[in-house]
Amino acid sequence: MSPVVIALDGPSGSGKSSTARGVASRLGLAYLDTGAMYRATTWALLQHGVDVEDADAVAAACERVVIESGTDPAAPTIHADGHDVSVAIRGQEVTDAVSQVSRVPRVRERMVALQRAEIAESHGIVVEGRDIGTTVAPRAEVKVYLVADPAARAARRAAETGEQSAEQVSATAESLARRDVIDSSRTASPLAKADDAVLIDSTTLSLDEVVDAVVRLAEPVLADASERAR
Ligand SMILES: Nc1ncnc2c1ncn2[C@@H]1O[C@H](COP(=O)(O)OP(=O)(O)OP(=O)(O)O)[C@@H](O)[C@H]1O
Ligand SMILES: Nc1ccn([C@H]2C[C@H](O)[C@@H](COP(=O)(O)O)O2)c(=O)n1
Numbered sequence: 001m002s003p004v005v006i007a008l009d010g011p012s013g014s015g016k017s018s019t020a021r022g023v024a025s026r027l028g029l030a031y032l033d034t035g036a037m038y039r040a041t042t043w044a045l046l047q048h049g050v051d052v053e054d055a056d057a058v059a060a061a062c063e064r065v066v067i068e069s070g071t072d073p074a075a076p077t078i079h080a081d082g083h084d085v086s087v088a089i090r091g092q093e094v095t096d097a098v099s100q101v102s103r104v105p106r107v108r109e110r111m112v113a114l115q116r117a118e119i120a121e122s123h124g125i126v127v128e129g130r131d132i133g134t135t136v137a138p139r140a141e142v143k144v145y146l147v148a149d150p151a152a153r154a155a156r157r158a159a160e161t162g163e164q165s166a167e168q169v170s171a172t173a174e175s176l177a178r179r180d181v182i183d184s185s186r187t188a189s190p191l192a193k194a195d196d197a198v199l200i201d202s203t204t205l206s207l208d209e210v211v212d213a214v215v216r217l218a219e220p221v222l223a224d225a226s227e228r229a230r
Helices: 016-027 034-047 055-064 092-102 105-121 132-136 150-161 166-185 207-229
Strands: 005-009 030-033 067-070 077-080 125-129 142-147 198-201
Touching: 005 016, 005 132, 005 207, 016 030, 016 125, 016 207, 030 034, 030 105, 034 055, 034 067, 034 077, 034 092, 034 105, 034 125, 055 092, 055 105, 067 105, 092 105, 092 166, 105 125, 105 132, 125 132, 132 142, 142 207, 150 166, 198 207
Parallel strands: 005 125, 005 142, 030 125, 142 198
Antiparallel strands: 067 077
16 A cells, blocks of 8 residues: 655745655654755755756756765755765755755656655655645645744744844745745745645644644544554
């Protein structure tokens, strides 16, 4: 039987990673952060001095990058070319370049193939990103599209990083908006809500409330799958 897939998509900072990890932990499922895979690829390309504005150079260089994801929701890991890049990929240099890299079709083909392999190997998985419900796993049993007001997203990010001055919050809001525009307007599988995804607006919800809402959607599907497996 193919594993149950919970697809969680949405714009930057809408709460996908925190929600996906919470749901996977509660339900005993694996967890895949596909954004971390695009970030790790970007880190490797920057290390090699590739100009990320040059789509042909990115497409050629990405062939040599080896990405490995650990899918334990309690301790997810990400390696690029054998290096643990879990901290480095959250830095500003990678954040500023990742949308340019992830719009290159060859990069996406490679990432989608890796993501589908992780899904196939799992016993059931929560996968979060931008194109999971539309492209990576269009037959996912549960699809959620998570949104939150731009101001709430910027404020949450600021609380997380400690960069809470008015200038810093406004710079964060601009960075989120810039990535939203590139992610939604690229030709290759843009950020989009799948027609059959459930929309959750987390602006006024706590993280626990969002996790509860997704768990409620997933529980009957998992019960059904375990019944069929008997
Ligand atoms: N419902 C919520 N209420 C309050 N804070 C939240 C909520 N959901 C997430 N957060 C916080 O918002 C911040 C961003 O969340 P998270 O990293 O999960 O978003 P994301 O969509 O995965 O972001 P990115 O796309 O940039 O990886 C984190 O500090 C997280 O703890
Ligand atoms: N499925 C995905 C996941 C991520 N991306 C791109 C777009 C984001 O700007 C970038 C980083 O993702 P984040 O860590 O912020 O979730 O990666 C994508 O194109 N498709």
